Ligand SMILES: [Zn+2]
């Protein structure tokens with residue numbers, strides 16, 4: 001993006017964004033990408049001076065030295081430097097660190113140093129009008145945003161840096177704890193334990209198949225002698241079923257109400273992640289990567305173009321110009337009856353920044369069907385979802401007629417319910433899964449008329465344990481509890497999976513044995529820190545820093561006192577845990593012990609480090625290769641994926657993503673789920 005003679009330099013995070021911007025800014029601007037943060041706390045030490053107001057020491061990241069020298073080269077001869085990083089805390093901090101690095105450059109000649117002016121430009125969509133408008137109204141760096149980002153970073157560092165060694169001491173080296181990550185893990189583990197402890201209760205339902213003028217419908221037993229029907233077991237259900245058979249079915253009452261269903265607000269980060277999981281099966285991480293590509297710009301015949309607004313946001317607000325455009329579109333394409341008299345306005349939660357916008361199409365005139373041939377399949381699916389949701393958000397409500405009919409049968413009351421769609425409204429474009437099943441038509445029934453009973457269906461049920469979390473339900477819970485922010489939901493989940501504290505199992509999050517051990521330790525010693533209320537309080541305080549109401553050193557001081565006391569107590573009381581197994585080391589005959597590594601448990605000689613014998617704990621399933629004496633063992637690949645390999649490796653190269661069934665070994669059932 002180097003252009004000769006231009007006096008302006010624009011700094012952004014990514015090459016894709018640089019390319020899209022380049023199209024709008026013309027030859028007077030050179031654009032350079034930083035590839036994310038250039039500067040961070042050091043990897044080799046804590047980098048925070050706790051004694052002196054938690055002052056951080058920043059270093060240039062090793063992997064970013066090349067990017068920084070690239071930017072420094074570009075800055076020569078430029079008089080104006082525009083910081084055009086993303087419009088949030090992280091973006092502001094990335095830009096601020098780069099600005100500081102560039103301001104350090106000493107002029108080589110003895111002449112007066114060139115005067116450089118640094119300006120911040122902020123836009124929520126990478127379209128020509130938004131970009132030109134932003135460059136027409138640059139501002140100074142926002143010190144409060146930067147302060148909030150630093151507060152978050154330093155707090156996470158102090159906490160993680162001091163907690164992790166305790167995990168090493170008790171469980172295994174290399175483990176890590178984190179502020180938001182550990183609370184999320186705690187929620188997942190607590191849910192798992194609730195599932196394990198759950199005792200299913202038996203209950204029964206009776207449904208009646210009824211008929212009027214050849215139209216069949218079903219009604220469910222609701223009341224017995226005026227009380228809610230409670231059918232506990234097969235015997236009771238059987239005798240009641242027999243009694244019902246001989247009753248006359250008479251319509252007792254008919255209730256009809258019109259129900260209005262309002263459209264959903266346009267997406268914010270958390271709702272986008274939930275719906276993309278529910279409708280498209282995307283993990284939170286995948287959704288964010290795709291959304292970023294749509295935001296930064298997609299190659300279209302007319303050149304690169306940003307298709308959606310910024311994807312990290314907690315505000316459902318839409319710009320007036322976008323509302324005007326979508327209202328014109330709805331009136332023209334769907335008709336006046338779908339357009340409300342006034343725009344639908346959506347309010348953010350109190351913590352949201354009102355300067356932010358919902359995730360919406362940059363222009364509704366970029367219809368999904370027109371772009372399909374230019375977008376990869378997954379990009380298209382996500383864009384389509386965002387487009388539909390936004391257009392629907394400005395349409396009229398859907399109208400339903402709900403009918404509830406009580407049918408008397410002696411001392412029993414059955415209830416039938418029907419739903420009829422009167423006006424589809426926004427739902428022509430956007431439905432959630434549960435609404436799809438909703439249309440249920442009943443015949444026209446009249447009070448006191450007799451209905452014919454065709455059959456009775458008694459069915460046995462058991463109460464179900466609470467479900468495991470999915471990406472969607474965990475993100476919703478984190479948001480509802482005020483834990484984390486739009487920028488943290490996806491990385492939090494990703495870290496838990498990467499650390500093997502949690503595994504995704506058919507879309508559901510299941511803690512591993514290691515994850516449970518880690519949480520038990522953290523909750524025992526740091527229950528005040530690794531909990532929902534404390535974490536939510538911290539997030540609120542970070543918001544207050546952003547509003548300029550407090551400084552980060554204050555919240556760090558408030559946090560550190562009690563935390564240090566817990567820490568000292570833990571250091572004194574946590575002992576290395578040693579779990580012996582009944583197997584001797586083949587090299588030195590000392591007993592073997594269970595140890596934990598990055599990919600789970602393994603056996604090690606208790607005389608370590610004098611004796612370095614170690615071996616995997618196998619699944620107990622024989623290797624399916626003919627004549628191979630090995631057993632299958634779980635391993636982890638370079639990219640973090642788990643697979644099964646053979647203990648006889650490298651002589652046997654068998655691998656499989658799934659554990660084959662062992663026909664002659666009773667242990668196979670248990671080995672299906674090596675982490676309980
Ligand atoms: Zn040994």
Ligand SMILES: [Zn+2]
Pocket residue numbers: 623624625628629630631646647648652653654
């Ligand atoms: Zn083998």
